[in-house]
Structures are given as structure tokens and as C-alpha cells.
Amino acid sequence: MQIILLTHEREVTRPSNTGQLALECFPDICTRIIWARTSPDAALVKQLQTADCALLFPEEVESPSELAALVSSSEKRRQPASVEHDEQKSEPAMPSTLVILDATWQEARKMLRRSDYLKNAQKYSISSKHDSQFTLRRNQVDGGLCTAECIIELFKEANMPTQAAQLAEKFALMQK
Numbered sequence: 001m002q003i004i005l006l007t008h009e010r011e012v013t014r015p016s017n018t019g020q021l022a023l024e025c026f027p028d029i030c031t032r033i034i035w036a037r038t039s040p041d042a043a044l045v046k047q048l049q050t051a052d053c054a055l056l057f058p059e060e061v062e063s064p065s066e067l068a069a070l071v072s073s074s075e076k077r078r079q080p081a082s083v084e085h086d087e088q089k090s091e092p093a094m095p096s097t098l099v100i101l102d103a104t105w106q107e108a109r110k111m112l113r114r115s116d117y118l119k120n121a122q123k124y125s126i127s128s129k130h131d132s133q134f135t136l137r138r139n140q141v142d143g144g145l146c147t148a149e150c151i152i153e154l155f156k157e158a159n160m161p162t163q164a165a166q167l168a169e170k171f172a173l174m175q176k
Contacts, residue, residue, distance in 0.1 A: 004030075035103075
């Protein structure tokens with residue numbers, strides 16, 4: 001598993017950035033690319049076009065209010081657009097590379113809206129059913145998880161309980 005944090009420039013210096021925890025704990029799994037609206041990272045754009053890479057985000061996003069509704073109600077992974085839905089088929093396998101928008105929810109919406117390569121990327125959603133425990137920021141999307149919580153859930157889905165527990169411990173300490 002590889003995780004790419006596509007980080008908003010304002011997020012890099014924020015002490016409340018939870019993506020930094022994953023970068024510190026798992027430098028062999030997590031990398032960071034700074035998002036640029038007008039000049040996206042060419043390697044990332046190419047990577048997102050491959051079959052085994054996806055953006056961790058609800059798939060059908062049309063407006064900010066719809067995004068909030070999708071994120072809060074997302075309890076099930078979404079099929080890639082190219083896969084026909086069949087109740088009897090198993091859920092799609094987790095891609096080997098996942099891109100996470102490392103930003104506030106307000107910034108993440110803008111990043112998605114302003115980046116065609118993100119809008120057109122295959123999407124993957126986690127199946128978390130719990131509310132965020134992130135208390136260091138206000139005005140978050142109901143049901144939305146912070147970056148560290150998303151990575152913890154991904155580790156759980158990938159049968160990596162040791163890594164999930166290690167990051168959860170660091171996340172809990174950050175909030176004290």
C-alpha cells in the first residue's frame with residue numbers, strides 16, 4: 001500500500017495537520033505532494049490514470065452541499081465508474097495507491113472543484129461508521145474524518161492492525 005497526501009499549501013505549517021503524523025510514522029508508505037492549482041504534479045496526474053490508483057473521496061460529487069451529504073452518508077465503498085454494480089459481486093479490492101486530499105474540508109472541496117485530474121480520477125471510499133474524534137478544528141463536515149483517521153481506517157481495511165494502532169495512538173496524543 002502506498003498513500004499520497006495531496007496537501008494544500010496552508011496545511012503544511014498547521015500544527016493541527018494530522019497528515020504529518022502518518023508521514024512521520026510511515027515514511028515508507030506515505031508521501032506528500034503539495035497541491036498546485038495551475039501546475040499539477042505530472043507524476044501524480046499520470047499515476048491517477050492507472051487502474052490501481054484512486055482518490056479517497058466519495059465518487060459522485062456535484063456541489064459542496066452534495067459533497068457534505070455524500071461524505072456523511074458514505075458507509076460503503078463506491079464502485080469505480082467503469083465497474084458495473086452487481087449486488088452479488090464482492091466489493092472492489094483496495095487500490096495499491098491511494099491519494100488523500102490533506103486539507104480542511106473547505107479547502108478539499110476547492111481542490112477537487114479546481115482540478116480536473118481529481119474530478120476524473122477513480123474514487124475509493126472507506127466504510128467507516130463512526131464520527132470523527134478530531135477536536136482541534138471547528139466547522140468540519142458531519143461524518144467526515146480527518147486525514148489521520150482516514151489512514152487508520154485504510155490500514156484496518158488492508159489488514160494492517162499494528163500500523164492502525166500506532167497511528168491511532170499518535171493521533172490521540174496529538175489531541176491532548
